[in-house]
Amino acid sequence: MYPVSSQKRSWTFANEGQLMDFRVEQNSKYIESHEEEAQGLDLKEHFLTPAEERLLLKQYEIYLFDFCRRFDPPMPKCVVGTAFHYFKRFYLNNTPMDYHPKEILATCVFVACKVEEFNVSINQFVNNIKGDRNKATDIVLSNELLLIGQLNYYLTIHNPFRPIEGLLIDIKTRSNMQHPERLRPHIDSFIDSTFYSDACLLHTPSQIALAAVLHAASREQENLDSYVTDLLFVSAREKLPGLIDAVRKIRIMVKQYQQPDRDKVKAIEKKLDKCRNQANNPDSELYKERLRRLYTDEDDMPAEDASFHIADVSSDTSAMNISQ
Amino acid sequence: MDDQACPRCKTTKYRNPSLKLMVNVCGHTLCESCVDLLFLKGSGACPECMVPLRRNNFRVQLFEDPMVEKEVDIRRRILRDYNKREEDFASLAEYNDYLEEIEDIVYNLCNNIEIIETNKRIEAYKRDNREVIQRNKTRVGRDEYALEEMLELEKVQEEARRKELEELENEHKKKKARDKQALIEELMYSGKDAAQIVTEFAEKAEKQREEEKQLPPPKPANEFSTGIKFGQTADPSLLPVPKSEEGPLFVYEPLVALSEGPAMPPTSEIVSRGYIAHIRAETSQENAGGFTSALACERALQEALQGLYYTATAGVLSGT
Numbered sequence: 001m002y003p004v005s006s007q008k009r010s011w012t013f014a015n016e017g018q019l020m021d022f023r024v025e026q027n028s029k030y031i032e033s034h035e036e037e038a039q040g041l042d043l044k045e046h047f048l049t050p051a052e053e054r055l056l057l058k059q060y061e062i063y064l065f066d067f068c069r070r071f072d073p074p075m076p077k078c079v080v081g082t083a084f085h086y087f088k089r090f091y092l093n094n095t096p097m098d099y100h101p102k103e104i105l106a107t108c109v110f111v112a113c114k115v116e117e118f119n120v121s122i123n124q125f126v127n128n129i130k131g132d133r134n135k136a137t138d139i140v141l142s143n144e145l146l147l148i149g150q151l152n153y154y155l156t157i158h159n160p161f162r163p164i165e166g167l168l169i170d171i172k173t174r175s176n177m178q179h180p181e182r183l184r185p186h187i188d189s190f191i192d193s194t195f196y197s198d199a200c201l202l203h204t205p206s207q208i209a210l211a212a213v214l215h216a217a218s219r220e221q222e223n224l225d226s227y228v229t230d231l232l233f234v235s236a237r238e239k240l241p242g243l244i245d246a247v248r249k250i251r252i253m254v255k256q257y258q259q260p261d262r263d264k265v266k267a268i269e270k271k272l273d274k275c276r277n278q279a280n281n282p283d284s285e286l287y288k289e290r291l292r293r294l295y296t297d298e299d300d301m302p303a304e305d306a307s308f309h310i311a312d313v314s315s316d317t318s319a320m321n322i323s324q
Numbered sequence: 325m326d327d328q329a330c331p332r333c334k335t336t337k338y339r340n341p342s343l344k345l346m347v348n349v350c351g352h353t354l355c356e357s358c359v360d361l362l363f364l365k366g367s368g369a370c371p372e373c374m375v376p377l378r379r380n381n382f383r384v385q386l387f388e389d390p391m392v393e394k395e396v397d398i399r400r401r402i403l404r405d406y407n408k409r410e411e412d413f414a415s416l417a418e419y420n421d422y423l424e425e426i427e428d429i430v431y432n433l434c435n436n437i438e439i440i441e442t443n444k445r446i447e448a449y450k451r452d453n454r455e456v457i458q459r460n461k462t463r464v465g466r467d468e469y470a471l472e473e474m475l476e477l478e479k480v481q482e483e484a485r486r487k488e489l490e491e492l493e494n495e496h497k498k499k500k501a502r503d504k505q506a507l508i509e510e511l512m513y514s515g516k517d518a519a520q521i522v523t524e525f526a527e528k529a530e531k532q533r534e535e536e537k538q539l540p541p542p543k544p545a546n547e548f549s550t551g552i553k554f555g556q557t558a559d560p561s562l563l564p565v566p567k568s569e570e571g572p573l574f575v576y577e578p579l580v581a582l583s584e585g586p587a588m589p590p591t592s593e594i595v596s597r598g599y600i601a602h603i604r605a606e607t608s609q610e611n612a613g614g615f616t617s618a619l620a621c622e623r624a625l626q627e628a629l630q631g632l633y634y635t636a637t638a639g640v641l642s643g644t
Binding site: 172 | 601629
């Protein structure tokens with residue numbers, strides 16, 4: 001039940017400005033604590049700006065979608081939706097400079113597979129990843145607990161897929177529209193593009209579903225407005241403006257989406273390699289040093305390291321090559 | 325068991341089914357007929373170990389192993405003198421030492437180790453503790469005493485019960501005789517029809533018998549034969565079962581489904597209004613699990629309608 005879910009209580013936000021505030025805050029917090037690493041350079045030159053972070057994450061959302069689409073065995077849609085939710089939620093409270101998105105991406109998909117009861121073993125899972133599979137296994141497993149913790153252990157995700165089915169059933173039953181099934185391809189592509197937007201952090205799954213259905217109807221030169229006004233909202237006309245506003249916002253969000261510029265993203269990635277938190281970089285000396293410390297005195301392990309998996313790290317840098 | 329044989333005449337249980345093996349203090353067996361033969365005079369030497377034995381010390385062998393027989397015998401003899409109790413000692417350790425000593429002596433005698441030495445020890449003990457031994461012999465053990473008391477009590481009760489029954493019987497007999505007398509007198513002196521009087525009395529007797537039957541059976545016994553009382557709630561030794569504290573009673577509150585959206589069609593209408601026609605029918609496996617297509621249909625509709633009224637102002641202000 002969505003109205004009593006943690007998704008509504010803790011993970012649905014008022015507006016995009018609120019989301020932006022979270023991201024800026026995380027960004028400045030990271031810069032503050034790693035200021036000395038800039039070594040005299042301009043802070044803006046050395047660290048990623050919030051806008052750059054957004055661009056980077058957008059690119060990784062595309063990678064995430066591709067990874068899910070190519071996943072073998074083919075995964076159900078709800079796993080993709082859940083993985084997107086996790087990815088967005090994680091980077092609301094963290095910055096990509098702290099945790100590299102390519103590592104979190106795989107972990108999100110892995111946790112989503114588990115939560116949505118799509119049974120894949122870790123071996124099967126890493127077979128979909130190019131590059132060093134042992135290392136990928138270590139990274140996914142070591143980040144799993146971190147991710148779940150950052151999600152505040154709220155793992156249930158309400159995706160718009162079931163509401164879509166419900167709306168289609170309702171339309172077939174109550175409205176006089178011809179062949180509602182022809183809406184499906186449009187609905188699917190619309191939902192896929194909502195994944196790239198922040199719609200799922202701002203609106204309820206049923207609103208997203210309704211927006212998708214209305215969008216598909218307009219594509220098919222159909223008009224479902226009478227269905228919405230005369231059947232759905234017949235007993236609550238005063239609520240109609242709110243819904244219209246929400247649907248409009250969702251559609252604008254999807255329409256306004258632009259694919260990030262490849263060259264820009266490449267530049268950002270280069271920048272990220274310099275400014276990322278070396279303690280969380282499996283290829284860095286700092287990381288190896290920390291592991292060595294963990295191995296030698298596990299007893300007085302600091303608390304924040306508890307979720308940190310002890311991984312056998314090879315020097316191969318091509319691990320987790322999901323993107324290429 | 326099959327080759328239980330007398331060591332002297334070699335008779336076996338197979339050849340003589342009534343063979344009875346006897347054993348004496350030395351622990352060597354002989355069959356009954358050999359005992360009769362050898363100990364005609366009442367005493368003689370054991371044919372195996374030449375220990376002088378008395379005929380009336382022969383007992384029927386109870387255990388297969390004659391050594392066990394021997395040990396039982398020795399133990400009985402030793403314990404006749406070593407009859408101290410725990411109360412006779414200052415501490416448990418002393419009592420344990422004493423028991424240890426008994427075991428030592430029994431073991432020595434059984435296995436023929438330092439027989440003379442051990443016997444001397446026993447003699448010395450007897451001399452030193454003559455008084456205690458004598459006293460303990462005369463003293464009836466507390467346990468035995470308690471048991472005797474219980475038996476006595478039981479006997480008394482038995483007697484009382486018997487008397488009561490007897491009295492009842494007598495009463496009954498007397499009453500019967502009285503009734504008979506009354507009948508005869510009635511027949512003699514009243515002018516009524518004899519047959520009528522007889523039936524009247526028969527009816528009366530019948531009624532009385534009926535009443536007697538309805539009388540409660542004799543007071544049920546409220547004690548076991550051991551004297552422990554049962555069935556009495558006032559028994560102070562048994563605490564009443566503690567009453568469990570109960571909180572306020574559960575009050576059912578019907579579940580309120582928060583919808584924040586248009587009202588659901590009622591469950592009954594899912595089928596009647598044709599919603600169900602647009603969802604695949606459940607398989608037999610799903611139906612076995614209790615899942616029907618109406619449930620799935622209802623869930624999809626519910627999720628479609630829930631949250632449609634949501635507006636951004638109702639959104640949360642903090643993410644975590």
